[in-house]
Amino acid sequence: MASIRDYNVVEQFNSRLEEIRSKLLDQAMGEVLNDTAIELCQQHRHYMTSVMDTCIKKSKEDESMFESIHAYKEDLKERTAVLKEKKTRHIEVESEIEDKKHHKELLIQRIEKFKKGQVKNRELIQSQNKANKDRLKKLNICKDVFQKHLSxxxxxxxxxxLQFVFRNISRKDPDIVHAFLLRLDAEGVYHIISCDPPLEKMxxxxxxxQETNNFPAFLANVRREFVALYSGAKK
Incomplete structure (x- = not known):
């Protein structure tokens, strides 16, 4: 048995101890590193799971947000279209209102013009009626005079x-009727409708x-023309 004091033996012993220490240290470090790696892997797995869950949640939130944005855009597009349609309709309604106002103004002007025309026509008719009454009054006076003096x-x-009938025209036959038919129009103008027998100068x-409005003179001239038919002395 070698003495422990032998240098070589000591060296070998130290070397062996170092080897054992190294193995033990490696083994211990391996176990520590293995446990640490496992723990790190688990932590990494948990972290990645958390990150994945967060990403999935964020993705769903983003998808929901995009859907909301799309829905908002569609709603805005629809509202814009409706607003545009309402604006167009509003312009059309304003145009219709303006047209109706213009038509109303024209109608009011026409009504006012018609009223003025009615007033003028009424005044004209009243004036004509008064003139006709005056003429009829004169005719009645003439009637009395001529009935008395001219038959x-x-x-x-x-x-x-009005029919004017003359008698006592012919001396041979005083009862022979000579007549003419007269009409007075709305303007008060005399018109001869018929004459029997016909007169050349009628x-x-x-x-x-019509020019003189002298009806008594007209009657006298007509009688004179009737008389001239028998006397042969027309004037």
Whole structure:
């Protein structure tokens, strides 16, 4: 047995101790590193799981947000279209209102013009009626005079016409009737409708009557023309 004091033996012993220590240290470090690696792997797995869950949650939130944005855009697009349609309709309604206002103004102007025309027509009719009454009054006076002195009969015929009947024209047959039919229009103008027997100068006498409005002179001239048919002395 070698002495422990032998240098080589000591060296070998130290070397062996170092080897054992190294193995033990490696073994211990391996166990520590293995436990640490496992723990780190577990921590990493938990971290990645958490990150994945967070990413999935964030993705769902983003997807929901994108859907909300898309829905908002569609709603905004629809509201914009509705607003545009309402604006167009509003413009159309304003145009219709303006047209109706213009039509109303024109209608009011026409009504006012019609009222003024009615007033003028009423005044004209009243004036014409007054003039016609005056003429009829004069005719009645003439009627009395001529009935008394000229054997004249005045008959009112249907349709606002007057028939003037003369007698005592022919000395041979005083009862022979000579007559003409007269009408007075709305303007108060005299018109001869018929004459029996016909007189050649009746158109001329009618024109003179319309120009002068002297009805007594017209009657006297007509009687004179009737008499001239028998005397042969027309004037």
């Amino acid at each position: 004249l009969e005045i008959r009112k015929i249907q349709g606002e016409k 158109a001329h006498l009618e024109l003179r009557l």
